Amino acid sequence: MRMPEPDAGIIARRSDIIAGLRKIVPGEGVIVDEDELRVYECDGLSAYRQLPLIVVLPETTAQVSAILSFCLAEGVKIVPRGAGTSLAGGTLPLADGVTVGLGKFNRILDIDYENRVVVAQSGVTNLGISDAVRHRGFYYAPDPSSQIACSIGGNVSTNSGGVHSLKYGLTTNNLLGLEMVLINGEVVHLGGKHLDSEGYDLLGLMTGSEGLLGIITEVTVRILQKPECARALLIGFSSNESAGDCVAAIIGAGIIPGGMEMMDKPAIHAAEDFVHAGYPRDVEALLIVEADGPEAEVEHLIERIEAIAKESGAVNVRISRDEEERLKFWAGRKAAFPAIGRISPDYYCMDGTIPRNKLAQVLKRIGALSKEYGLGVANVFHAGDGNLHPLILYDANKPGELEAVEEMGAKILRLCVEVGGVLTGEHGVGIEKRDLMDTMFTEDDLKQQQRVKCAFDDGHLLNPGKVYPTLHRCAELGRVHVHRGQFRFPDLPRF
Amino acid sequence: MAVEAARVNDDLIEALREIVGPRLSTSAAVCEQHGRDESYHTPHPPDVVVFAESTDEVAGIVKACARRQVPVIPFGAGTSLEGHVAALHGGVCIDLGAMDQVVAVNPEDMDATVQAGVTRAQLNTYLRDTGLFFPIDPGAEASIGGMTATRASGTNAVRYGTMRENVLALIVVLADGRVIRTSRRARKSSAGYDLTRLFVGSEGTLGVITEITLRLYGIPEAISAAVCAFPTVADAVNTVILTIQSGVPVARIELLDKRQMEAVNTYSDLEYAAAPTLFFEFHGTERAVAEQAETVQAIAADLGGENFAWATRPEDRDKLWKARHDALYASLALRPGCRGWVTDVCVPISRLAECITETTADLEKSPLIATIVGHVGDGNFHVVLLVDPDQAEEIAEAERFNERLVMRALAMDGTCTGEHGIGHGKMDFLIAEHGEAVGVMRAIKQALDPDNIMNPGKIVRV
Numbered sequence: 014m015r016m017p018e019p020d021a022g023i024i025a026r027r028s029d030i031i032a033g034l035r036k037i038v039p040g041e042g043v044i045v046d047e048d049e050l051r052v053y054e055c056d057g058l059s060a061y062r063q064l065p066l067i068v069v070l071p072e073t074t075a076q077v078s079a080i081l082s083f084c085l086a087e088g089v090k091i092v093p094r095g096a097g098t099s100l101a102g103g104t105l106p107l108a109d110g111v112t113v114g115l116g117k118f119n120r121i122l123d124i125d126y127e128n129r130v131v132v133a134q135s136g137v138t139n140l141g142i143s144d145a146v147r148h149r150g151f152y153y154a155p156d157p158s159s160q161i162a163c164s165i166g167g168n169v170s171t172n173s174g175g176v177h178s179l180k181y182g183l184t185t186n187n188l189l190g191l192e193m194v195l196i197n198g199e200v201v202h203l204g205g206k207h208l209d210s211e212g213y214d215l216l217g218l219m220t221g222s223e224g225l226l227g228i229i230t231e232v233t234v235r236i237l238q239k240p241e242c243a244r245a246l247l248i249g250f251s252s253n254e255s256a257g258d259c260v261a262a263i264i265g266a267g268i269i270p271g272g273m274e275m276m277d278k279p280a281i282h283a284a285e286d287f288v289h290a291g292y293p294r295d296v297e298a299l300l301i302v303e304a305d306g307p308e309a310e311v312e313h314l315i316e317r318i319e320a321i322a323k324e325s326g327a328v329n330v331r332i333s334r335d336e337e338e339r340l341k342f343w344a345g346r347k348a349a350f351p352a353i354g355r356i357s358p359d360y361y362c363m364d365g366t367i368p369r370n371k372l373a374q375v376l377k378r379i380g381a382l383s384k385e386y387g388l389g390v391a392n393v394f395h396a397g398d399g400n401l402h403p404l405i406l407y408d409a410n411k412p413g414e415l416e417a418v419e420e421m422g423a424k425i426l427r428l429c430v431e432v433g434g435v436l437t438g439e440h441g442v443g444i445e446k447r448d449l450m451d452t453m454f455t456e457d458d459l460k461q462q463q464r465v466k467c468a469f470d471d472g473h474l475l476n477p478g479k480v481y482p483t484l485h486r487c488a489e490l491g492r493v494h495v496h497r498g499q500f501r502f503p504d505l506p507r508f
Numbered sequence: 509m510a511v512e513a514a515r516v517n518d519d520l521i522e523a524l525r526e527i528v529g530p531r532l533s534t535s536a537a538v539c540e541q542h543g544r545d546e547s548y549h550t551p552h553p554p555d556v557v558v559f560a561e562s563t564d565e566v567a568g569i570v571k572a573c574a575r576r577q578v579p580v581i582p583f584g585a586g587t588s589l590e591g592h593v594a595a596l597h598g599g600v601c602i603d604l605g606a607m608d609q610v611v612a613v614n615p616e617d618m619d620a621t622v623q624a625g626v627t628r629a630q631l632n633t634y635l636r637d638t639g640l641f642f643p644i645d646p647g648a649e650a651s652i653g654g655m656t657a658t659r660a661s662g663t664n665a666v667r668y669g670t671m672r673e674n675v676l677a678l679i680v681v682l683a684d685g686r687v688i689r690t691s692r693r694a695r696k697s698s699a700g701y702d703l704t705r706l707f708v709g710s711e712g713t714l715g716v717i718t719e720i721t722l723r724l725y726g727i728p729e730a731i732s733a734a735v736c737a738f739p740t741v742a743d744a745v746n747t748v749i750l751t752i753q754s755g756v757p758v759a760r761i762e763l764l765d766k767r768q769m770e771a772v773n774t775y776s777d778l779e780y781a782a783a784p785t786l787f788f789e790f791h792g793t794e795r796a797v798a799e800q801a802e803t804v805q806a807i808a809a810d811l812g813g814e815n816f817a818w819a820t821r822p823e824d825r826d827k828l829w830k831a832r833h834d835a836l837y838a839s840l841a842l843r844p845g846c847r848g849w850v851t852d853v854c855v856p857i858s859r860l861a862e863c864i865t866e867t868t869a870d871l872e873k874s875p876l877i878a879t880i881v882g883h884v885g886d887g888n889f890h891v892v893l894l895v896d897p898d899q900a901e902e903i904a905e906a907e908r909f910n911e912r913l914v915m916r917a918l919a920m921d922g923t924c925t926g927e928h929g930i931g932h933g934k935m936d937f938l939i940a941e942h943g944e945a946v947g948v949m950r951a952i953k954q955a956l957d958p959d960n961i962m963n964p965g966k967i968v969r970v
Contacts, residue, residue, distance in 0.1 A: 127749055127858035172698040183696055185705070186673055201945045206856035208886045211925040212938050212967055213714075213949045214659070214672065217705025221698045238755035261616045267639060267726020306757065310796035366694035370616040398695035399617075435697040442699055453699060458688045461956070462701045468951035480700060487955075 014061055014444055016478045019109040023089055027066060030089060034069050034111070037079040042117075044068040053094065053112050057159070058102040058445055060361075060415060065092065065106030072117045074192065074200055074230045080113060081228065082198030090474050091196075093224035095136060095167030098159045100362055101443030103171060103223045103479060110477075115166055118230060121145050128206045129236050130189060135166025135229045139173075142234065151236040154181035157439065158347060166229040171441035172221035176272045176346070179397035180305075181237065183439065185220040190233030193219060193226075196470045206233065218465070223441050224476040226469040240305035243271060244315055245342045248322045249296030249329030253277060256298035257372035259325035260396045263302065263318055264369065270318070271305035273397035274346050277376070280353065280391040280404070281345075287352035290345030293329045300396065301342055349393045350404070357389065357406035361418045365429030366438035369399045378428055379403055386421045388414075400438035401429070427452050442480045450482050459483075513597035513964060514577045516555035524558055524600070527568040531559040531606075542583050542593065542601045546648065548849045548897055549591035549933060554581055554601035561606050563679055563687060563718040570716060571685030573600050579964050582712040584654030585627060587646075589850055590931025592658065592711050596965035602716060604653050610634050611719065619676055619693055621721045624653025631722075640724040643668040646927065647836075653717050658929040659709030663832075666752075666885025667759040667791065668725065670927065675708050679719035683957035693721055706952070711929055712963035714956045728791035731759075733825040734801050734818035735788070736808045737781040741765065741868070743811045744784045745861035748884045750807045752857075756800050760789040761885040762832050765868065768839065768879035768892075772831040775838035780831060781815065786884070787832045788818075789825075832881075836892065839879040843894040849906050853917035854888040854926030863920055864889060867913055874909055876902075888926030915940070930967045938967070 023030075034043045044050060045067055055062040066089075071077045084091050090110035097104055106112050118134035124146060125131070131142050131153070139160040143152040156175035157163055163173070169191065174183045181187070190204035204216045219226060250256040256275055263270065276284065276292075276299045285292045292299060300322075304314035315332055322330055333339035345352075353360050367375055376392065383390040389406035403425055407414045426436050426446065430453045436446045450459060459481065466473070467487035524532055533539070534556045543553035560566045573580045579599030586593055595601060607623035610631065614620070615638050622631055627649050631642050645662040646655060654660075656678070661670035668674065677691040680703075690703040707714060738744040741763070748761050763786055764772065770782045786808075790800040801818045808816055819825050840848055855863045864880060871878050871891070882889030891913065893906045914924040914937050924937035939946050950968045953960075960970045 125856075125858070126753065128856040129753065130856070172696075172702070174696055178696065182673070185702070186669070195944075195948070199944050199947070201948060202943070203945055205921050205923070206858075207854050207922045208661075208665070208670070208888060208926055210923050210941070211659075211709070211930050211934070212942060212946070213952055214705045214709050215945060215948060217672065217702050217708070220705075221700075221702050226701075238753060241755060264618060265616055267729075269726075306792075307755075307796055307799050309799050310793050313793045313795055366696055368614065368617045368619075368693045369695075370614065400694075400696055430692075433693050435692050435694040436699045438694065438696040439698050446699070450700065453692070455688070457682075457686045458690075459700075461682060461686075461688050462703060464955040465701050465703070465706070465952060468955035469948065 016107065019107065023109040024066065030087060031067055033083050033087065034067060034080065037083060038069055038071050038076050042070045042072065044070070053097070053106055053114070056097040056099040056102060056104045058100055058443065061102050061105055061444060063106045063108060065112040066109055068112045068114055070114045070117050074194065077113065077194045077228055077230055078198040078200055081194055081196055084111060084474060085196050085472070090477055092476050093228045095164030095170070096138065096162050098163040098167065099171065099443055100364070100440040101437065101445040103441050103443035105444055107478065113228060115164065122231070125206065126151070130206050130233055131236050132231065132233045133165055135232055136164050139163050139165055139168055146236050150239050152239055153234055154187055154237050155184050158350065165232050165234065169220055169229055169232060170223050172439065174395065174400065174439035176274055176395060179273055179395065180269050180271050185217060187235045188216060188220060188232065189235055191216060191219055191229055192231035194228045194230060196227065196475055204233065221441065223443065223480050225466060225480060226475065240271070242308045242311045243303055243305035243339060244311055245301055245303040245333045245339045246315065246318055246322065247292070247331040247342050248300040248302065248327045249293045250298045250326065251296060251328050253298045253376045254373040255326040256300055257376065259300060259322055259327065260372065261370055262321045262325055264397065266317065266321060268314060268317065270302045270397065272301065272303040274301045275299065275394055275396035276346065276349065277392040279389060280349055280393045283352040283356050283391060284345035284349050287355055288344045288348045290341050292345055296329055301346055346393065353391050353404050353406065358408040358410065361405040361407065361422055363401065363403045363405070363422055363425055364437045364440040365426050365434055366398065366400045367429050367432050367434035371432040372396065372399065375401070375428060375432060379425055382421055382424055386417055388418060388421060398438070399434065423449060444479055447480055448482050513579050513599065515598055516578055516600060520572060520576055520578060521556060523572040524556065524569060527565055527572070528558050528560065533557050542586070542603060543595050545586050545588040545591060545593050547589045547591055548847050548895065549594060552594035552596050554595035555598045557601045557603055559603045559606050563681065566602060566681045566716050566718050567685045567687050569600065569602055570681050570683070573961060574684050574959065577959050577961055579961050580716065581963050582657065582716045584624065584651030585649060587648035587650045587654065588658065588931065589928045590933040592929060592931040592966060594932060596932060604651065604718070607718060613638060614693070615640060617693060618724045619721055620724055621719060622652050624651060624718050624720065626652050628652065628655065635724065639727055641727050642722055643725055644671055644674060652720050652722070656708055656717050656720050657710065657712050661927040663760045663762055663883055665883060666761060667757060672705060672708055674723045675704060675720060676723060677721040678704055678707050678717055680707055680715040680717050682715045683959065683962050709929065711931065711966050713953060713967050714962060730792060730794045730797045730820060731825065732790045732797040732801050732818055732820040733788065733828045734804060734816065735785060735828050736813040736816045737783040737785045739783065739812045741784045741864045742861040743813070744786050745884060747786060747808050747811050747813060749857055751804050752885065754803065754807070756803050757792070758788060758800070758885060759791040760787070762787040763882040763884040763889070764832065764835060765880035768835055768881055769831070771838040771842050771879055772834055775841045776830055776834045778831055787829060835881050839892045839894065843877055845896070846894040847897050849893040849895050851891040851893070851910050851913055852925045852928040853913055853922055854886065855917050855920045855922030857887040859920040859922065860884060860887050863916060866916060867891060870909065870912060874905060876905060876909060886926065887922070932966050935967065935969060
């Protein structure tokens with residue numbers, strides 16, 4: 014994984030930069046000791062580590078604004094960081110960059126039930142929003158598995174989903190407004206409590222931009238009334254193909270379940286051993302399908318889904334009788350990652366998304382790759398929206414195994430793109446999939462994306478080295494910024 | 509505009525002819541027709557209209573224009589309400605009406621890919637034997653390309669969202685004639701900047717959208733409709749708020765004000781109470797829609813709702829909804845010969861009753877004749893001002909009224925347009941609403957269209 018060459022000039026000026034930042038954020042908000050910096054050296058993609066130059070933890074939007082203006086003036090790179098749970102290395106620090114942590118932006122600012130809206134600072138956890146409104150029967154719908162820890166600002170940056178995004182959408186479908194700070198320190202407000210704003214959809218553009226366009230300080234999201242009733246079915250199949258067919262048949266019948274998750278045999282066994290959710294061990298694939306809504310509708314949907322499952326060749330159908338049992342069905346799925354962690358020293362989680370009708374075909378090819386590389390694979394995925402999470406099992410202590418995993422992972426993602434899918438459904442590109450972007454996008458597509466970057470940050474100071482395989486000077490893209498006869502950043506590294 | 513745009517010359521016409529052959533016109537009638545939409549805005553005809561049949565042709569046309577820095581104005585069905593198709597600086601109008609092919613339908617994935625000129629009704633006719641439908645319905649017989657470019661919505665956005673939520677991917681011809689694909693058919697993506705959303709609602713100012721991949725939905729098993737009159741607008745709006753809060757997945761909720769109901773009674777020979785009235789539609793299973801209607805009836809009764817009527821059979825539903833469907837024509841009939849100036853503000857739903865009440869009071873003080881129709885589930889409402897375009901003073905009065913309305917909406921944390929877009933009619937309001945963010949929009953426009961040839965003079969001034 015190649016990152017931009019650190020700028021020795023910046024590193025040499027470290028103490029000046031620290032002094033400058035301390036003027037903006039006094040006291041313990043500027044972290045400089047190696048031991049304390051260690052905490053920030055990686056995120057959820059822990060295979061890659063790098064100590065940041067400095068970490069700064071602002072408490073107000075005005076401080077974020079001052080930090081960005083300062084960094085722009087000094088030519089210092091910035092890595093924004095929420096809770097550091099990225100699975101794609103989106104917050105991997107830079108040796109010559111300041112990591113701006115938003116952990117202190119942890120307040121909920123406004124709860125507005127009439128408009129079904131919560132306004133929160135960007136460091137508030139995903140679950141923190143649901144917790145704040147639960148007593149009134151509301152919740153925030155996107156629910157990434159890391160929801161107890163991940164921040165809402167980070168969710169916006171990667172357009173996070175979760176097990177319920179099939180019916181309730183991703184972050185982008187539940188986001189109404191943002192306060193963000195641009196690289197020049199300008200504070201911008203986008204959207205609000207009303208429906209879509211007019212003009213360019215900057216809110217949509219910011220969602221999933223992985224910290225390359227600005228720093229998000231405040232978020233306005235839609236909250237929903239908890240459905241009156243929810244019940245789940247646990248459906249076992251003797252092959253992945255028939256489970257895949259069942260998914261297609263349910264959707265084809267016009268039913269959009271609240272959640273539709275699939276696990277393959279290795280994942281079922283690992284989860285069952287860990288949480289004893291009562292999963293059948295003698296099946297090849299397991300579907301968890303949840304119907305939610307008014308009671309009358311749920312009953313009817315459960316009947317229809319059961320009938321479809323049987324037609325698709327289900328060998329085992331259980332329907333949750335009460336809330337306790339429903340939660341038990343889900344417990345295994347939600348604990349799938351830690352469960353895999355128990356059976357393998359390391360695992361590598363992929364995030365490709367494919368058109369639903371290619372499910373069986375892709376699973377078969379993943380099986381073949383698993384044999385070819387001699388690496389185990391456990392599959393858990395959001396079957397309803399075609400979002401795969403193959404977990405490649407490996408041991409980082411065995412020489413060469415990580416490299417083999419990376420190669421196999423890349424093949425899986427290329428396969429996803431080949432069948433009409435995308436590299437990442439909800440984790441983002443970060444550094445992990447950066448070098449694969451050209452399999453999904455043409456050179457022209459990527460240049461166009463970088464033109465957008467130039468409109469926000471033509472010096473490439475915000476989170477450089479992430480998402481895009483090649484940095485283009487904005488001048489090359491047809492927008493020349495000449496200052497006193499010189500390019501503003503003449504030694505911009507290319508990699 | 510800083511630099512005067514180059515004009516169309518014979519050399520360009522020749523280049524265009526090489527691409528589209530005889531499908532090109534410079535006749536005054538054709539140009540006039542392509543510079544006009546369904547709004548009160550003054551038409552601005554382009555210098556030439558070309559009728560494209562493929563993405564490659566569009567790319568060729570844009571390249572030819574880019575080389576000469578001549579403006580390009582995409583044209584779908586011409587149903588815009590904010591002057592989006594006006595050729596303010598002359599130039600080449602690309603009529604995409606002939607790009608009317610449904611490219612692919614994937615029933616298992618519930619998506620379809622269509623060329624930009626396909627209309628909403630055309631797509632739904634094509635889909636009719638698949639059990640699927642495309643829900644967004646802006647009323648007019650708009651093209652999917654135009655609906656994408658203006659981020660259109662309609663009466664059922666409360667259930668299905670706007671175009672923003674329903675476009676999965678686009679093929680776009682950029683300002684220099686290159687062609688990009690913004691995403692793929694996967695349901696979700698977090699790969700790179702979301703250019704799909706950037707182009708949705710960009711009103712032709714960043715590129716020409718030639719192909720669109722859309723989400724489809726299963727046709728609901730059952731649909732029921734209900735109508736209920738209320739003593740005041742506030743009671744009606746509170747009913748809507750409580751309905752949504754109690755988790756009833758309502759598919760449409762429309763409000764017609766007292767004057768609109770009077771107009772409809774006269775025009776369609778109906779006998780509804782002359783009072784603010786809500787029209788509901790529920791989608792779901794048989795049992796679910798019955799239950800939803802009962803829940804709403806109970807809420808409405810608590811708030812003084814009267815004569816709650818509901819129906820499930822299609823002919824009965826159509827009868828109940830007839831008043832809503834005829835609303836625009838009923839309004840226009842209040843003053844024969846006039847044109848409708850349709851405003852489009854949108855506010856948080858908690859401020860909706862207040863905003864409509866103040867707007868009604870404002871109307872009563874003004875000489876303007878107007879009716880109010882609202883997509884109240886989204887906090888979006890339209891005042892239909894009936895104006896005579898030849899009366900300058902009347903147009904000026906309507907402008908002042910609209911400005912007060914927009915400022916009122918902005919003060920209530922709302923937006924100047926819920927679904928019609930900015931065009932060149934609302935550029936100043938955009939600045940009032942977004943402040944600094946307009947600077948970002950301008951920077952994006954300059955980055956993606958440095959010569960300002962794509963539909964110049966719309967959304968942001970360069």
